[in-house]
Amino acid sequence: MPTDGEFTFEPTEREAVRAALLEWYDRHRRDLPWRDIEDPYRTWVAEMMLQQTQVATVIDYYRRWMERFPDVESVAHADIDEILELWQGLGYYRRARFVHRSARMVVDEYDGDFPSTVDGLETLIGVGPYTAGAIASIAFDRPVPLVDGNVERVLSRLRAITGDPKSSENQSTYWRLADDLVDPERPGDFNQAMMELGATVCTPQNPSCLICPVRQHCQGFEAGEPDAFPEPVERSSKKPMSVAVSVVTRPAAGTGDELEFLLMKRPEDGLLAGLWEMPTVELDDEPDGQPEALDAIGGFLDASVGLDPEAALEQGWLGTMTHLFSHIEMTMHLAAHHFPRGVTLRGERERPTKWVPAGESEDVAMSAAGRKVMNRWRDNSALGN
Ligand code: SF4
Incomplete structure (x- = not known):
């Protein structure tokens, strides 16, 4: 070519x-x-x-x-x-x-x-x-x-x-x-x-x-x-799905450097039933660029747990990654929000949520997709270290 x-x-x-x-x-x-x-x-x-x-x-x-x-x-x-x-x-x-x-x-x-x-x-x-x-x-x-x-x-x-x-x-x-x-x-x-x-x-x-x-x-x-032309491309037979995800962190209680992650539990039926995940919102269609994806996940944080993205100390973009399930090809648009110590969640929550210290995150029941997201966050020098 x-x-x-x-x-x-x-x-x-x-x-x-x-x-x-x-x-x-x-x-x-x-x-x-x-x-x-x-x-x-x-x-x-x-x-x-x-x-x-x-x-x-x-x-x-x-x-x-x-x-x-x-x-x-x-x-x-x-x-x-x-x-x-x-x-x-x-x-x-x-x-x-x-x-x-x-x-x-x-x-x-x-x-x-x-x-x-x-x-x-x-x-x-x-x-x-x-x-x-x-x-x-x-x-x-x-x-x-x-x-x-x-x-x-x-x-x-x-x-x-x-x-x-x-x-x-x-x-x-x-x-x-x-x-x-x-x-x-x-x-x-x-x-x-x-x-x-x-x-x-x-x-x-x-x-x-x-x-x-x-x-x-x-x-x-x-x-x-x-x-x-253009060359036909064999598309996956898997159903496409697009989500925006944020790795939401805050400093753990006390004075140390440890961080806590915000996790939400998935519904008890359907895809990844009952597993914990980073805040994730399914999108109707592929976002037209990074700002739209950031906007979608920011709106979700605000609506679902009362976290205003504008109140984050740092807001970052971790790129896009694909994860394949047996019947779904999921495109994940990844953001990161770091909030101040002591920030709390507000409003009625439809799903169980919890803050998990970084040192304990390996013990949480999380999907392979969730682990990939966490690794991407850790690899990101600005927000993950
Ligand atoms: S531009 Fe399209 S319609 Fe025009 S000659 Fe080329 S292939 Fe045919």
């Missing part, structure tokens, strides 16, 4: 791809209610809704939403129940909560104006690299790239990129190529054109190459097997 640096578009080809794609987009784009509007609020709402839901379903929800909430202030001042009600049927209700909290952030911290850079946009809850790229390019005309599943497919075919499209090597190739290609004059339209091409012409099966505006630049087509 070529290395990342070998996939390129020569400058003349880059210009030709931009021109052909934009011309095609001007003639064939679908008429969608969030198009042709330079309003970051509207782009943001549409992108949040589109993250897990088909375009055809989102259209009605988007229209109803805009009637009720015409601007970010109206969302910020609304009651969460009303937001959830309007979101009902779209699924992934965590996103509705993110929209509510981010709207408050925009109003309180940004004076009602959305940040216009990718970095600024990524400070909003639930906004990862893709969504930030979409808002920055579409609403602010910034020449920044975005990569979603459609863009991955189009780029894989244009440059005949082999290998797992989700590998980090290929992901960095896609982002680099998308960055090279994005049109500096019409970045938002260009990014939407790439996605539109993937959705309507360069489809996963039987792409319509004969009507494709960039056919003459497509190495997959030239090779005679466009739908061999």
